[in-house]
Amino acid sequence: MLLDTHKTEIETLLARYASKRSAVLPLLFIAQDSYGHLTDEAIREVADILELPPTDVFEVVGFYTLFYNRPVGTWMVQVCDDVPCCYLGAEETIAKLRQTLGIREEQTTPDGSFTLQRVKCLAACNRAPVVQANLSYIYDVTAERVEALVRDLRAQASGSEAASVSGRQAEDFEWTADSRLSRIERDMGAMPTRDAQTAPEAEKAAEQAEESAPVAPAIAAAEQKIAAESPVVGSPDGTNASARPNPAVQGEFGTVPAHAAQKPVPVEKSADEIKPTPEETRAAQNQNLTGESSQQAIREAPEGDKLTR
Numbered sequence: 001m002l003l004d005t006h007k008t009e010i011e012t013l014l015a016r017y018a019s020k021r022s023a024v025l026p027l028l029f030i031a032q033d034s035y036g037h038l039t040d041e042a043i044r045e046v047a048d049i050l051e052l053p054p055t056d057v058f059e060v061v062g063f064y065t066l067f068y069n070r071p072v073g074t075w076m077v078q079v080c081d082d083v084p085c086c087y088l089g090a091e092e093t094i095a096k097l098r099q100t101l102g103i104r105e106e107q108t109t110p111d112g113s114f115t116l117q118r119v120k121c122l123a124a125c126n127r128a129p130v131v132q133a134n135l136s137y138i139y140d141v142t143a144e145r146v147e148a149l150v151r152d153l154r155a156q157a158s159g160s161e162a163a164s165v166s167g168r169q170a171e172d173f174e175w176t177a178d179s180r181l182s183r184i185e186r187d188m189g190a191m192p193t194r195d196a197q198t199a200p201e202a203e204k205a206a207e208q209a210e211e212s213a214p215v216a217p218a219i220a221a222a223e224q225k226i227a228a229e230s231p232v233v234g235s236p237d238g239t240n241a242s243a244r245p246n247p248a249v250q251g252e253f254g255t256v257p258a259h260a261a262q263k264p265v266p267v268e269k270s271a272d273e274i275k276p277t278p279e280e281t282r283a284a285q286n287q288n289l290t291g292e293s294s295q296q297a298i299r300e301a302p303e304g305d306k307l308t309r
């Protein structure tokens with residue numbers, strides 16, 4: 001049982017998340033490494049630990065291609081056959097692997113050492129063709145290097161060095177001058193330590209601090225610039241410029257420039273307000289009856305624009 005063999009690791013993982021269900025992926029990886037693949041019993045065991053309906057966990061396993069619900073080899077060998085790798089010999093590499101291992105894609109060698117798969121771009125096109133073995137990257141794999149690759153992986157497995165099938169200890173490798181795999185050393189820096197018991201509280205406190213953090217200075221400066229370049233504008237909350245805070249007051253978005261805060265916004269009249277009064281209507285009708293306005297317009301028009309009758 002996982003809780004017998006990986007108790008501390010599982011408890012540490014569960015303490016890392018505010019909700020138990022968030023640990024479903026790392027727990028499935030532990031189960032996959034422990035049992036070789038995810039049997040129905042292993043999936044139900046993970047569901048029990050996380051207090052989830054088993055169906056939820058079965059769905060996760062079915063969704064991700066790196067979860068194996070069937071037996072796979074000690075080494076899951078995945079060859080990228082996307083365009084850059086193909087240009088540089090991926091098909092020849094796959095053909096050589098098939099010949100060397102005596103299997104086709106999606107098959108496992110009779111001794112259970114290797115399963116062969118094609119995959120799409122592994123995001124290392126600058127070192128194409130690329131092969132993953134239990135998620136360890138092996139760069140520049142040509143057909144000529146396949147036998148050396150298989151020999152090296154067999155040696156690692158027999159020496160108990162096989163990386164976990166889930167890739168939890170994955171590394172990346174390149175070739176030495178004498179065609180051996182050499183682990184690429186990378187300085188990842190110190191890993192942050194985490195207090196297993198207080199982690200969820202610390203995460204929540206960090207989230208709250210982020211939510212209540214003041215507006216970033218860059219945003220405040222941008223708001224000021226917009227206000228300065230747009231003297232007559234509506235404020236973000238829909239009030240017009242005259243309703244904006246006193247320029248002497250430091251508002252939510254910083255100090256509002258005086259001209260932006262004080263310049264009045266023209267107020268549009270409603271349809272009722274612009275309707276003519278009865279007196280205006282009568283005067284307009286009289287003008288139309290006498291034709292006075294049109295005759296005055298003809299008198300005042302430039303000479304060239306006058307109508308001839």
Ligand code: FES
Pocket residue numbers: 080081082083084085086120121122123124125128129130
């Ligand atoms: S195409 Fe193979 S790694 Fe990108």
